[in-house]
Each structure stands twice: as C-alpha cells, then as structure tokens.
Amino acid sequence: MHQALRVLNELVEDGVIPLYAIGGAIAASFYIEAQATADLDVFVVLPKAAAGLSLLTPVYAACKAKGGVVEGEHIHFGSWPVQILDPYKPLIEEAMASAVEVDFDGIPTRVMTAEHLCAICLDTKRTKDIFRVSVFIEQAAVDVEALKGILQRYNLLDRAALVPNWPEQVIHGNRPNPA
Amino acid sequence: MAIDLTQLERVIADKAALRRRAREQSWPEKVAMIERLRDTTRLAREAMRRALAEADKRNQGNPSCLAHAKWSPPC
Numbered sequence: 001m002h003q004a005l006r007v008l009n010e011l012v013e014d015g016v017i018p019l020y021a022i023g024g025a026i027a028a029s030f031y032i033e034a035q036a037t038a039d040l041d042v043f044v045v046l047p048k049a050a051a052g053l054s055l056l057t058p059v060y061a062a063c064k065a066k067g068g069v070v071e072g073e074h075i076h077f078g079s080w081p082v083q084i085l086d087p088y089k090p091l092i093e094e095a096m097a098s099a100v101e102v103d104f105d106g107i108p109t110r111v112m113t114a115e116h117l118c119a120i121c122l123d124t125k126r127t128k129d130i131f132r133v134s135v136f137i138e139q140a141a142v143d144v145e146a147l148k149g150i151l152q153r154y155n156l157l158d159r160a161a162l163v164p165n166w167p168e169q170v171i172h173g174n175r176p177n178p179a
Numbered sequence: 180m181a182i183d184l185t186q187l188e189r190v191i192a193d194k195a196a197l198r199r200r201a202r203e204q205s206w207p208e209k210v211a212m213i214e215r216l217r218d219t220t221r222l223a224r225e226a227m228r229r230a231l232a233e234a235d236k237r238n239q240g241n242p243s244c245l246a247h248a249k250w251s252p253p254c
Contacts, residue, residue, distance in 0.1 A: 029209040029213065034209035079218075104207055
C-alpha cells in the first residue's frame with residue numbers, strides 16, 4: 001500500500017496525472033471499520049486523446065517504470081493490486097474534486113469524502129454497497145443531510161429506501177410498504 | 180434447553196468490544212487487517228481447490244461421490 005501511494009504521488013509530481021483520489025473499500029475504511037476488499041480503487045483524471053477518449057497507456061507505462069507489474073486489470077505494487085479507474089460520470093468527478101487530503105503512515109494521499117463514498121455506493125447499489133452505507137450510518141460516520149444533498153443533485157434520492165437503517169425511515173416511520 | 184443469559188450477554192459484550200476496537204484502529208492498521216484477511220481468504224480458497232482436485236482424482240469413476248455431485252433442476 002505504501003509503495004502504491006508513493007508511486008501515485010510521484011505520478012502527480014511528474015505531471016503524468018493531475019489528480020487522484022482513493023475510493024472503494026479502502027477509502028471507506030478511513031471512516032468506518034475495516035471493509036474486506038482484494039484491491040485498491042484509485043480514480044485518476046486521465047490524459048485525453050484528440051478524440052476525447054481517456055488514455056490509460058501513459059499512466060500504465062509510468063507505473064511500470066516505477067516498479068508496478070501489470071496483471072489483468074490491475075497494477076501490482078508489492079502485495080497490493082491497484083485498479084486505476086476513470087471518473088466516468090459527474091458524481092465521481094465531483095467526488096474526486098472534493099476528496100480530502102489525509103495521511104497514511106506519513107504518506108500524504110487523498111480519499112473521497114464519506115458522503116461521496118455513500119452516494120457512489122447507492123449509485124452502484126450492489127448488496128455490499130448498500131450494506132456499506134448502512135455501516136456508515138450505524139457508526140455515525142456520514143453527514144446524512146449532506147449525503148441527501150448529493151443524492152438529490154444526481155437524482156438518486158429514491159435509492160435511500162434501499163438502506164434499512166436510513167435515519168428518515170426510522171424517525172418518521174415512512175419506510176416503503178413492502179405490500 | 181435453557182438459555183444461559185450470562186453467557187449470551189458475555190458473547191454480545193465481547194462482540195461489541197471487538198467492533199469498538201475495530202473502529203478505533205488507525206487507517207493503516209485497518210488496511211493491514213484487510214491485507215491479512217485477503218491473504219488468508221486466498222490461501223483458504225487455494226487449499227479448498229487443491230483438496231477438491233485431489234478428491235476428484237481419488238474418486239474418478241465413482242459418480243456417486245460428493246466431488247462429482249452436480250445439482251440438477253427437479254423434473
């Protein structure tokens with residue numbers, strides 16, 4: 001993990017990428033108890049080709065030059081497979097822009113905010129993502145009002161009904177009727 | 180069978196303490212834990228795959244054994 005973060009910081013310093021932010025389970029683990037995962041999800045603003053397509057090649061080449069080993073969709077740094085992801089929709093672009101600067105064992109890095117991580121989980125809406133949002137709420141690790149604002153902006157507010165412990169449902173008892 | 184409430188309470192308290200400790204860990208500690216969990220899971224999967232392959236080899240030609248069992252929809 002240390003090696004991966006150092007390389008990502010070097011990519012920014014070398015001008016290969018303008019910005020990156022950690023998302024997924026590793027970012028969630030910054031706010032809540034450890035969440036099982038096999039890889040490190042890193043969202044990277046990628047250089048664009050003339051036709052507007054995002055280019056992964058320069059990033060992969062730079063990673064390989066710095067000791068990364070490409071295996072399938074991952075680049076391995078030490079024991080950590082890193083998945084480089086393109087911010088493929090406006091919600092993720094916003095999440096990247098508002099990511100916070102944090103410290104990992106003395107290495108500066110950027111993680112997405114708790115609210116954006118939850119919004120992305122609700123957008124993805126796999127079972128494990130819904131579970132993750134409920135853990136954020138259970139551990140009071142997310143500002144629900146701020147999260148609601150994000151969900152409203154991206155037309156995702158109805159997804160809150162999928163979260164069993166969504167505060168509004170508990171307080172007002174307006175859980176959707178299963179019948 | 181009577182339920183031993185003291186034991187039950189102890190289990191619940193232990194579980195709560197475990198979760199509290201898990202939450203109080205620093206981020207690098209949590210990541211190290213995820214790494215251990217991931218590696219242990221991978222080793223367990225590999226061991227299971229090896230054991231199944233060996234059982235399969237041992238039981239070649241015996242379609243009634245578990246290693247050959249396949250689910251099929253009811254008629």
